[in-house]
Amino acid sequence: xxxxxxxxxxxxxxxxxxxxxxxxxxxxxxxxxxxxxxxxxxxxxxxxxxxxxxxxxxxxxxxxxxxxxxxxxxxxxxxxxxxxxxxxxxxxxxxxxxxxxxxxxxxxxxxxxxxxxxxxxxxxxxxxxxxxxxxx
Amino acid sequence: xxxxxxxxxxxxxxxxxxxxxxxxxxxxxxxxxxxxxxxxxxxxxxxxxxxxxxxxxxxxxxxxxxxxxxxxxxxxxxxxxxxxxxxxxxxxxxxxxxxxxxxxxx
Numbered sequence: 001x002x003x004x005x006x007x008x009x010x011x012x013x014x015x016x017x018x019x020x021x022x023x024x025x026x027x028x029x030x031x032x033x034x035x036x037x038x039x040x041x042x043x044x045x046x047x048x049x050x051x052x053x054x055x056x057x058x059x060x061x062x063x064x065x066x067x068x069x070x071x072x073x074x075x076x077x078x079x080x081x082x083x084x085x086x087x088x089x090x091x092x093x094x095x096x097x098x099x100x101x102x103x104x105x106x107x108x109x110x111x112x113x114x115x116x117x118x119x120x121x122x123x124x125x126x127x128x129x130x131x132x133x134x135x136x
Numbered sequence: 137x138x139x140x141x142x143x144x145x146x147x148x149x150x151x152x153x154x155x156x157x158x159x160x161x162x163x164x165x166x167x168x169x170x171x172x173x174x175x176x177x178x179x180x181x182x183x184x185x186x187x188x189x190x191x192x193x194x195x196x197x198x199x200x201x202x203x204x205x206x207x208x209x210x211x212x213x214x215x216x217x218x219x220x221x222x223x224x225x226x227x228x229x230x231x232x233x234x235x236x237x238x239x240x241x242x
Contacts, residue, residue, distance in 0.1 A: 005218070008211065009211060012207045012208070012211045015207045016207055019207070125214065128221075132221055132225045135225040135229045136225065136229075
């Protein structure tokens with residue numbers, strides 16, 4: 001396989017990983033108000049993606065993959081709301097540990113990384129095209 | 137590259153000349169293996185390009201159905217385009233060389 005084709009293929013793996021990251025961010029954003037349904041139960045717990053580099057055998061290059069999505073084990077916030085069905089004995093409801101500001105930043109980072117990988121695809125494509133131009 | 141394309145052009149010319157004589161290739165000359173002749177070269181590379189094109193089409197259909205990853209579809213279509221462009225560029229170059237030879241005064 002040509003190195004330039006390899007480059008764009010590696011970049012496509014990066015794009016896939018960032019797409020998955022954006023998916024997880026959107027899960028977090030969508031569930032920012034997802035509370036428990038039973039008294040004293042746990043609300044939505046924020047998810048995180050972890051990446052790993054992996055050797056792609058048929059290309060003999062290292063590509064990026066999502067290792068797995070893990071749960072953010074930080075503490076939940078509490079709101080005093082005794083009328084809520086999920087309120088505990090003291091009237092407190094646990095809220096998801098999702099901070100929209102952090103999620104927006106994560107989203108931006110995913111977007112930028114996606115764009116960077118897309119740029120690699122564009123450049124390698126351009127280089128292939130320019131090389132073929134030599135024959136004309 | 138230039139040398140091999142000229143050789144290919146020459147062998148293509150020879151095969152045309154042979155068919156013009158309306159007889160089977162002489163026994164003394166062994167049949168040229170496929171892939172070394174210009175026709176074989178174009179056919180081989182074109183088949184590969186067509187194969188890639190078919191794969192990209194398959195993936196595009198899957199992508200429309202929402203089964204394939206969008207990035208895989210884009211990559212497959214891109215690969216098919218690259219392969220076809222390469223074949224077309226090489227073919228044009230070799231045909232130009234072949235025409236140059238045909239124009240040669242005998």
